[in-house]
Amino acid sequence: MNKQGFIEANRVRLAYVQWGTGVPTIVCAHGLTDAALCWTRTALALVERGHCVLAFDARGHGYSAAPGIGYDAATFAADLRALLAALPIERPLLIGHSMGAHTVTLLGADAGLTRGIVLEDPPWRDAERLFSAEQLALWKEQQRHTNTLTIEEIIAAGADEAAGWNELEIQTWAESGRLAQPEVLDWIHNTYPIDWRGAVQQLAVPTLLITADPARGAIVDAEQAAEARQLNTLLQLAHIPGAGHSIRRDNFAAYLAALDGFSALLGETQ
Numbered sequence: 001m002n003k004q005g006f007i008e009a010n011r012v013r014l015a016y017v018q019w020g021t022g023v024p025t026i027v028c029a030h031g032l033t034d035a036a037l038c039w040t041r042t043a044l045a046l047v048e049r050g051h052c053v054l055a056f057d058a059r060g061h062g063y064s065a066a067p068g069i070g071y072d073a074a075t076f077a078a079d080l081r082a083l084l085a086a087l088p089i090e091r092p093l094l095i096g097h098s099m100g101a102h103t104v105t106l107l108g109a110d111a112g113l114t115r116g117i118v119l120e121d122p123p124w125r126d127a128e129r130l131f132s133a134e135q136l137a138l139w140k141e142q143q144r145h146t147n148t149l150t151i152e153e154i155i156a157a158g159a160d161e162a163a164g165w166n167e168l169e170i171q172t173w174a175e176s177g178r179l180a181q182p183e184v185l186d187w188i189h190n191t192y193p194i195d196w197r198g199a200v201q202q203l204a205v206p207t208l209l210i211t212a213d214p215a216r217g218a219i220v221d222a223e224q225a226a227e228a229r230q231l232n233t234l235l236q237l238a239h240i241p242g243a244g245h246s247i248r249r250d251n252f253a254a255y256l257a258a259l260d261g262f263s264a265l266l267g268e269t270q
Contacts, residue, residue, distance in 0.1 A: 003019075010083075012070070014056050015036065015057040024054035028042070028094075028096070029096040031100055032099040032184060032187060034061065034176045035061050038169075038176050041166060042252075043055065049263075059079060062180075066181045072190035073194070076103045081113065093117070094114045096119060097248070104118075111205050116205050116207065118208045118259065118262060122219070123219055124196040125219060143182040146177055147182070151174045165249045216242070218244050240255060
């Protein structure tokens with residue numbers, strides 16, 4: 001069972017989903033064109049471990065409002081900060097994937113706001129790996145087309161990407177992709193280049209960086225992970241071989257084991 005609701009945060013109406021009872025101890029931030037429901041499988045497993053979990057739809061995603069502005073990293077971080085204050089939720093563990101990982105990284109500099117963060121393959125692309133305006137325009141056009149498709153058509157079109165995923169992961173990924181507005185892709189143009197090194201240096205709470213295989217589409221490579229560890233001793237590493245950018249979808253058992261290890265290290269009282 002889950003509870004769904006809306007909250008006004010940073011002048012935008014954000015949708016959220018909560019699993020478990022009480023005040024959430026874990027808050028999850030999704031990746032670009034995903035949504036809160038993409039955390040369902042992970043949240044259910046964490047509830048079994050005694051946690052209360054909340055995930056939210058970033059602006060322009062899922063059932064949240066889609067204003068004409070604000071698709072950039074700083075605004076997304078401000079949205080999450082405002083959501084935590086409005087609910088309110090005190091010092092949760094923040095978990096983020098891709099775009100959401102960068103969002104929680106920006107909040108990880110504030111030890112009064114969170115007790116720790118988990119980064120699932122954050123979007124740490126250096127200058128030579130950025131995208132052209134033509135690529136972004138094409139992706140927005142593809143997203144407009146995705147908005148017209150049925151869930152079944154999206155699943156069929158993404159069969160290669162979702163190969164081996166759990167059925168629940170596939171369904172929630174397709175539902176979220178259909179709801180995402182094309183404007184959310186402006187986040188890429190408005191956010192890059194990312195000063196991920198500076199952001200890592202500013203981290204003030206225990207942090208788990210989960211990486212996978214660039215050969216399968218993961219972003220963070222071994223060299224970047226090692227550099228991040230050198231930049232901040234609060235950062236711990238967990239590498240999951242054989243997985244791509246969607247690490248928890250590609251190897252859920254290994255991903256969950258990494259979360260369990262970090263939660264044990266972090267503890268509920270920090």
